[in-house]
Amino acid sequence: MAFAISRLSDPTPIVSSVPVVRAEVMWSIHGCYKAVMKPLFSIVGFLLLVGCGFQLRTWDLASAYRVVRIESHVDSSIERDIRGAFESAGLVVVEEGDADLYLTVEREDFEQRSDMFTGDGRVAGYQLQLRVAYQASEASGKILVPLRTLQEQRSLPLNRANVVGSDAEKRLLVQEMRTDIVQRIVRTLAVLADQMVKPLDAS
Numbered sequence: 038m039a040f041a042i043s044r045l046s047d048p049t050p051i052v053s054s055v056p057v058v059r060a061e062v063m064w065s066i067h068g069c070y071k072a073v074m075k076p077l078f079s080i081v082g083f084l085l086l087v088g089c090g091f092q093l094r095t096w097d098l099a100s101a102y103r104v105v106r107i108e109s110h111v112d113s114s115i116e117r118d119i120r121g122a123f124e125s126a127g128l129v130v131v132e133e134g135d136a137d138l139y140l141t142v143e144r145e146d147f148e149q150r151s152d153m154f155t156g157d158g159r160v161a162g163y164q165l166q167l168r169v170a171y172q173a174s175e176a177s178g179k180i181l182v183p184l185r186t187l188q189e190q191r192s193l194p195l196n197r198a199n200v201v202g203s204d205a206e207k208r209l210l211v212q213e214m215r216t217d218i219v220q221r222i223v224r225t226l227a228v229l230a231d232q233m234v235k236p237l238d239a240s
Contacts, residue, residue: 098138098223099127101230106136111145114212115169118219126223137176138226143184144170147211153194162194165207167214171222181229187221189214 098105105128109116119140120130128138146168153162167189173182191210196203 097126098123098227098230101233102128102137104129104131104136105138105140106131106134107140107142109142111142111169113145113215115142115145115215115219118215119222122219122223126227135176138173138181139175140171140173140222140226142169142171144168144186149193152192160195162192164190165193165210165214166190167211167218169215169218169222173226182225187218189217 105123107116107119107123107130119142123130146166148166148168149163150166151160151162152164153160155161168186169188170184170186171182172180172184174180191214193203193207193210
């Protein structure tokens with residue numbers, strides 16, 4: 038018993054080691070999250086958004102227009118996203134023939150540039166920019182929206198420990214920017230449609 042008491046008489050080393058161990062465990066968990074879980078959540082989020090077709094907010098366009106024709110000069114999914122937004126707003130989308138509303142996507146430009154660096158000068162993240170130029174007109178030829186360029190940007194931290202996760206997060210951010218631009222296009226047209234309908238209601 039005397040030997041046991043002398044061994045436990047000074048508990049300071051035992052107690053003081055607990056915070057150190059706890060800190061090491063917390064940093065280990067944090068590192069695991071950054072390397073594995075965060076990219077995994079990005080991939081899952083990307084798949085969920087793709088699976089549900091990026092459900093856009095619905096705007097009232099059917100009160101002023103019935104048929105819309107989209108002409109796209111770019112090779113991307115933005116035409117599909119715009120089509121989905123128009124259909125959700127109650128419009129009929131056609132690929133040819135006459136229409137009440139004509140929307141032309143003239144250009145889509147994507148740019149990625151380094152904007153974050155580590156202490157030793159290595160790239161730690163990127164800035165993503167997406168620009169879309171479009172214009173809209175009526176069947177009479179009246180220009181509703183002259184050629185206009187919309188821009189969105191996002192920050193993408195670089196995860197060198199999980200390149201696949203970083204790529205998935207990049208695709209997610211690009212689609213988010215594209216979706217936001219589509220929303221802005223449709224919102225602009227909805228405001229114009231509302232301005233057209235109000236004078237008719239007043240009369």
